Amino acid sequence: MIKNVAITGGTHGNELTGVYLVKKWQKNPKLIKRNSFKTITKLMNIQAIKEIRRYIDQDLNRSFSLNDLSNDKLDTYEAKLAKEINILLGKKGTPNPNMDFIVDLHTTTANMGLSIVVSNENPTTWRAIAYLCKMEPKLKVYRWRGDIEKTFVDSIAPNGFAIEVGAIPQGVLRADLFLQTEMLVYHLLDFIEKENKKEDIDLPNEIEIYDHEKLVDYPRDRSGDIVAMVHQDRQDKDYTLIKENDPLFLSLDGETIGYSGEHLYTLFVNESAYYEKGFAMTLARKRRVSLVK
Numbered sequence: 516m517i518k519n520v521a522i523t524g525g526t527h528g529n530e531l532t533g534v535y536l537v538k539k540w541q542k543n544p545k546l547i548k549r550n551s552f553k554t555i556t557k558l559m560n561i562q563a564i565k566e567i568r569r570y571i572d573q574d575l576n577r578s579f580s581l582n583d584l585s586n587d588k589l590d591t592y593e594a595k596l597a598k599e600i601n602i603l604l605g606k607k608g609t610p611n612p613n614m615d616f617i618v619d620l621h622t623t624t625a626n627m628g629l630s631i632v633v634s635n636e637n638p639t640t641w642r643a644i645a646y647l648c649k650m651e652p653k654l655k656v657y658r659w660r661g662d663i664e665k666t667f668v669d670s671i672a673p674n675g676f677a678i679e680v681g682a683i684p685q686g687v688l689r690a691d692l693f694l695q696t697e698m699l700v701y702h703l704l705d706f707i708e709k710e711n712k713k714e715d716i717d718l719p720n721e722i723e724i725y726d727h728e729k730l731v732d733y734p735r736d737r738s739g740d741i742v743a744m745v746h747q748d749r750q751d752k753d754y755t756l757i758k759e760n761d762p763l764f765l766s767l768d769g770e771t772i773g774y775s776g777e778h779l780y781t782l783f784v785n786e787s788a789y790y791e792k793g794f795a796m797t798l799a800r801k802r803r804v805s806l807v808k
């Protein structure tokens with residue numbers, strides 16, 4: 516039984532879709548009210564939202580490892596904020612956390628369309644995702660497996676995921692993707708209501724997902740500066756297969772650098788926030804996963 520749901524926005528202060536959806540729902544709480552559970556909304560990184568920046572000192576959405584949450588020596592703005600949020604929505608890893616499900620709203624400058632990023636293995640989370648895929652056939656699911664320890668906001672609760680939509684520049688609202696994100700959240704709340712009421716939900720037996728394989732960094736010089744950009748033929752090609760020798764980067768001198776490796780799918784192609792993280796895109800394998808009934 517899901518009793519408490521949190522919808523969080525502005526975990527990254529320059530991703531306005533989540534910020535303004537939360538503001539909308541704080542003014543009109545009826546829109547997210549369902550009978551069988553309670554839903555709260557939260558604007559996350561208040562200072563970064565004010566400054567329309569991703570974060571102040573460190574990425575809040577990488578600040579929720581159990582180690583960091585219990586480390587009193589960490590005292591950056593986001594490290595302290597993560598501990599406050601963990602008390603409000605968690606605590607993470609405890610038997611009775613305050614939230615049963617967290618949906619964290621993000622946008623990306625990459626052409627990711629309407630996506631879910633999930634790192635949760637809980638069957639209820641996956642049934643929710645299957646329901647959303649049924650209701651929104653263009654929805655894509657990326658299973659993130661790049662961390663040893665889960666550090667995302669949604670890892671505080673037993674269930675949850677992030678919604679990522681794009682392409683949206685940082686600090687910008689786009690009505691089409693705002694509406695799609697909003698609709699996806701309503702579908703999620705409807706699913707939880709049906710699940711709580713033990714309604715018979717017709718779900719697919721399996722869903723198609725993109726499983727994280729690896730990160731691809733930019734070509735760099737000895738000082739670490741990038742010396743090439745994403746090739747024009749790869750730009751906007753999210754959820755698209757890349758094969759041996761396909762153009763990958765274009766050097767500043769105009770030389771094409773080809774891809775070498777297994778045939779995989781490119782995601783988060785040229786995401787602005789990842790320049791500093793040291794990757795130009797992620798590679799994923801398309802597969803079908805069956806659902807635990």
Ligand SMILES: [Zn+2]
Nearest residue numbers: 527530621622
């Ligand atoms: Zn984000």
